[in-house]
Amino acid sequence: MAPLDAVSPITLVGLPLEALMPGLESLPPSQAIAAYQAWLAANPVSPQRFAAWFNLGALLSGTGERATAMIAYRQALALKPDLHQATVNLGLALEAEGRLEEALALWRDAVQPDAARTALLNHRGRLLESRKDYAAAEQVLHASLLTYPRQPDVIQHWAHLRQKACLWPLHRDGIPGLSAESLALQGGPLGALALTDDPALQRRIGEAWITRKVAPAPERLAPAPGYAHDRIRVGYLSSDFCRHAMGFLIVELLERHDRSQFEVFGYCSTPEDGSDLRRRIISALDHHVPVGHLSEEAAARRIRADEIDILIDLNGLTAGARLGALRWKPAPVQVTYLGYVGPVPLPELDWMICDAVTVPCDKAAHYAPRPLPIDGCYQANDGRTQALPVVSRATEGLPEDAFLLCCFNNFYKITPDVFAAWMAILHAAPRALLWLTEDNATGIANLRQQAMAAGIAAERLVFASRCDPQHYLARLGIADLFLDTFPYNAGTVASDALRMGLPIVTLAGRAFASRMAASLLTAVGTTDGIATTLEAYVAKAIALATNPARHAAARVALAGDAWARSLGDAAGFAARMEAAYRRIRLRP
Structure with a gap:
């Protein structure tokens, strides 16, 4: 699975010209744009023109007028070539237009003050990573860290790039000013699973990431004692209700839930992919609730309004997670499952679904939230028979005798x-x-x-x-x-x-x-x-x-029905999972 965040883009709202144009901040964007244009026309030689052009570009970008915004940014740079904010924003506009080589060249060749060097390097590294040019991205992010080492997001991406590109040793020769422990703790939760088999260290890495990234919510939404519903309301929260490994694993569990005892909600942040699997997942839900367009608070309040008894987080510390929503505690019982197979030390989570093999009793204390071992294997599977193409060693270009x-x-x-x-x-x-x-x-x-x-x-x-x-x-x-x-x-x-x-x-x-x-x-x-x-x-x-x-x-x-009667027994798995849900459900 990808890191939870990209290196954060720098988007600036402008450089202050309020002294020249009082009240500008209170104007609607269209009027502010007109005011800047009028000021520029009336002040052809002002030393503040570079700032006016930059602010005009930022406003035009915000209203979707990207082409005109790029002209404004170029005007600003013509007047002040080291205005790195304009370089960043112009590059972002070029990237949005699909002009990736131009964006990379702009950020590479920019005239910049020392303070701006890391921002431009980070944008180059981010874009190179998105293109899978891992060698170049790694070099650029390493240069950024040598310039200024205390950048946790950059460390996370740099270390994970080295993992993905099999650039060994993982941390190269280190980063001056940062210890090996500091590099590990800032390497990010996904990379941690491939870095160490020490669950205590994985937990520390997750705690450091959550502390840095996910602020506590101001209140708890769900009633602590729970609800008194006749059927248990189970909500599944995911950004992967699509042709994703999670979707393939979870779909038959959703279909198999006993509707006489459970009501199934799906809180979905998944972009539409038009796949048969997505249609099957949505059909398996009693209630499909899109929340991708909602803020963390709004998503949490929607879950609370549905009075969900048990909320199952299917992302953990992976891309698309809605950890901010979970921090509002929208359900009295909140569980993490399957998406991230390690500690998810978010205080508002109550349980982590596992089994007796994946989390032995003597290792349970190292995990957060508390492990909830189900009977049998932890992993859901789709047991339906697959219609597979005929392949052979010959069709795959492989020798028969190897x-x-x-x-x-x-x-x-x-x-x-x-x-x-x-x-x-x-x-x-x-x-x-x-x-x-x-x-x-x-x-x-x-x-x-x-x-x-x-x-x-x-x-x-x-x-x-x-x-x-x-x-x-x-x-x-x-x-x-x-x-x-x-x-x-x-x-x-x-x-x-x-x-x-x-x-x-x-x-x-x-x-x-x-x-x-x-x-x-x-x-x-x-x-x-x-x-x-x-x-x-x-x-x-x-x-x-x-x-x-x-x-x-x-x-x-492994011949015959070995898989089908064990891991592929979706009906048996659903019954075991439902038994676990009954154990943790709260009732007033």
Whole structure:
């Protein structure tokens, strides 16, 4: 999944000219624009013209007159070339027009005072990141941090860029003035799951992020004792009711809820994607409530008006989260589930849904909110039969005689230790290839370089292009063994692999994210694939890759209805989840 925020754009409302034009701030935009235009016409040689042009540009931008605003910003820069505010805003206008190369060139070549350098670097880095030019983005953000290190948002993006691009070591040579601990704590909650399997450190990173980003609300909206409804009102809050991993996992749970006992609300911040899955999700809700256009307070008040008994946050600390709404405590019981598989230390959350494998009893104290283990595996799944295309090694450009190791996790989950383990497995299994996702060009180049440095030919790493969900699922069926990542395991992808009968070797650690695949393997009854040390992980993978009988036995264990009667049993899962909801529901 992406970081919660982009590096915040700088949008300035203007430079003060009130002394020259008293009362300007109280005018409607159209009148203020006319006033600036009149002032500029009447004052052809004033030294304040650069500021008037800038303010005029800001007003025009605010009214949607982007082309005219860009002319105003250029006039301001002609008069004062180091007016970095105009450079920033002109670049943002060019970016909005799709003129990305012009925006990057403008920010690169700008005349700027020292105080403005980081703002221009950060905008370049943000735009380069959005284009997946990770190598250039990393360099630009590193330069910004060397100029001024105390920029938590920039640290978060810089560190996560290095994860996504497989630029190792993660923190390079460090940042002068910042300790290794400070870099970790400011690295952001998503990156934390791939940084450490220490749930206590993950919690500290989440607390630091929330303290910086999400202010407390002035009041609690829901009545503390709860409501006395005959049917439990469950609200699901998400920005991912669409063709997203969350949507694929949650849809059948929504459909399976027992309507005689539960009433299901969906509070949706999801942009319309026109997909069949989105239509299916919306159809599964008793009440589909769009809240994407609402402020955090307004969204919270809408939830409160519906008297929701249990509000399920499906985002956690990921993109699209409505943490500000949760801080208003719009429901008496608030739960985080599935979107972020680590601590979400927001004081207004009461529970985190998990299971006995992902959060063992001796680790529960490290989590916030309080863990709520359900019976069986924590992960919802859509058990419907999928209509899949026919794929083969030939159609995917793969040799028939290779032992195909695969990992379709995002690159940021790949760590140096895990990659070194993969190289050891390839050394021991000379017929094996490693099949990865074509995530980003920088990462692919770096992984190939790391492979060659480990004595593995670059062509033994092959990359699968992005494709539709059915094609991706069918692809998993032609691999021989799934190699999991650590400390951030596969979740949805691991379930998909097991569904397609693909054995998995995983390394189970201490944190939820590093125990997800172990939970899935436990559910389907193939615990032989669970290792607790990196050495055992390598040994298990080598044994499966070099011993045909052992590999065949692993395939047999997943054959038939192994997945369907365990992870794919959506009716049974819904019943277990509803039992958990009944335990935590409050009644006056």
